[in-house]
Amino acid sequence: MIKHGWLELATKIPSPHFNERPDPDDISLLVIHNISLPPEQFGNDFVEDFFCGKLNCSLDPYFESIRDLRVSSHLFIKRCGALIQFVAFDKRAWHAGVSEYNGHENCNDFSIGIELEGTDHLAYTSAQYTTLQLVTQQLIAEYPQLTPQRIVGHCDIAPGRKTDPGISFDWHYYLDGIES
Template structure:
């Protein structure tokens, strides 16, 4: 997998540019945040996450959507259950994924982080395909952005404790970190 640092786009990802992004204040990329999302909650393969990130979510399509249809959110990447990779925001831009957040005493994590959404929930195991794509994508990001390092990868719950719980207990951090360590030594 390849990330072009000059454009911030992943060659292997399907591109669906989201309007929910803006310029990074310092241009820094030094944190990777892993999330989970499913729309409606607990349902997969609906295409509604993409609609949310593109401001096309129909508030009438599901009762849950009425409360979130006006949100302006995005992430850099989405990895669906079957491993399909979609990129919504180039890595050099600030996606709106972390919200109120803090990492190592530094607030506003969107300013310096990349966000990867896994289609899932806190409780359901993630798929083999998702782990494979996540590891390959993470390796590409680590190669493309020297400010990133294995110790600067965290969950949304780590930067917004008490407010967020994702990627949740179903995410196998040990498996993910072992797979990264198998080739990436920093």
Template sequence: MFAGAGLFYLWIQGKKQAKLDSENPLKPSKDKPKKASEPEVMVQCQYCKVHLPQSEAIGYDDRFYCSQEHFHALDAQGWIGDARWRISPNQDARPENISPDLVVIHHISLPPGEFRNQFSSYHIVDFFQNKLDPNAHPYFEEIANHKVSSHFLIARSGELVQCVSTQKKAWHAGVSTFLGREKCNDFSIGIELEGDGDTPFAEVQYQALTNLIEKLAKTYPGLQFSGHSDIAPERNTDPGMSFDWKRFQKETGISVQKLPFGLDFR
């Protein structure tokens, strides 16, 4: 009898303790070490080199930026943040103490006439990187061994690709003369527009070109502008009759004096 009473007492006490535990759950001991949280991944701004958490950075093309201003700017190494960087080996150093003061506008389409296919621009990048497959198209076999590059390519989609730093010399102008100055590659920036020169360029290409010129002019305020045909008239016709120089001048806001070959179609 006494044993039964004892068991009943213990059962009553257990019920009370369970109720107390549910109403007052145990708090973790201050002395017990907490589980370490994962450290925030830090990245570096490509433009200003400041370190910041990756969650707060602007990521683009495997690079990071701390602000929209730095993302859309030309950095101290001659690279634009919001361009796709596809580096060409076809480049070398500019002559000592020479900074670019000329922009040369070109057109290009690979294969010829295929610019209407917005997915064909990768052939141009391959060409500039010496990776063009000569078996992919009959025309590629003719040009696959040429060593050519340009600082920038504006695809039919409006996408901006940069292949060479503006501080370096790209191989885009060839034998050329600008107002009596030879070897235009030494002092120029080359911009290729995807197209054939006979077909009007796309609206987004003009927009991308205007944005690009605005960025370049902040670093190189003395820039003048020409077409490839202006500096190598016996060899080239680009950017061609479809490039609207008047529109270009109006939308960029550059002075007419910086367009020494005028605003007429040519």
């Protein structure tokens, strides 16, 4: 269930990296991403710290390259299937960057971003797919402009710049699971 833009089944960790949507009623695209910090390392809290502007950049040399980024996502699904929400759905999270979908630029304005803990080349876990499918069903029920046809990867809205969720993401399995 979603109350006041927050998914009740998610752990809530509010991020300061958001702003108002131009039209809060236009939530019409779901964007699937992947992230791991440091790259290809899992099971830590670095993504949460990064999305909240609290990443200790002295802990890994890679963190220096992302020090000045202000990024967030609405949701993050860890490899164990745990779900964290950083930004209310009626607010604009900063996940898509320079992007375009069907002639409309700045997909952050009208999309919900879901980050999966992972990489382009490593299979996602069954727990992640289960959580993602459940969340997607709830989002589609709450926001009628979201449909299975309006679910994309970051690579689809920022081609040439982004590749996630990558070749390891099983679109057929995911989409079959939200329609059952």
